[in-house]
Amino acid sequence: MTTGTERKDGTTTFDTLLAEVTASAGRFGHREHVHLTWLAVRRLGMSEALHLLDDGIRRTAARAGAPEKYHHTLTRAWTELIAHHAGGDGGDGGDGGNDFDAFADGHPALLDKHLPERFYRAGTLAAPHARTGWVEPDLTPFPWQTR
Secondary structure, three states, X not given: OOOOOEOOOOOEOHHXXXXXXXXXXXXXXXXXXXXXXXXXXXXXXXXXXXXHHHHHHHHHHHHOOOHHHOOHHHHXXXXXXXXXXXXXXXXXXXXXXXXXXXHHHHOHHHHOOOHHHHOOOHHHHHOHHHHHOOOOOOOOOOHHHOO
């Protein structure tokens, strides 16, 4: 038996996670993007979630005729930020348990689409190499990097 986020072979897909998030919301704004990332991290762990999201967002942008909207640094930064707050291991641990609304209520900063600007200069994020590859934060490190 499979869940709504798995193929018959049991693997989670970007498209099924996207369908799960948009079915309950009816739209795909920032909160839904965070929800999608949270689901991927909870089910796959941070590393696998990053690969799934990276590929899925890239394909979705290309299909929409807007491949320039894909941004690798932002995709990874959001995945790492959400994983940090969700317990990142894909297990049952982490804040919010299996309830995204509780998770979002507990971490309202994640619902601010400008959150990466606390860590990056605008020029850094606008640079072409930040769109295609990973760039470390240049204003302040992520919270887990300061320990």
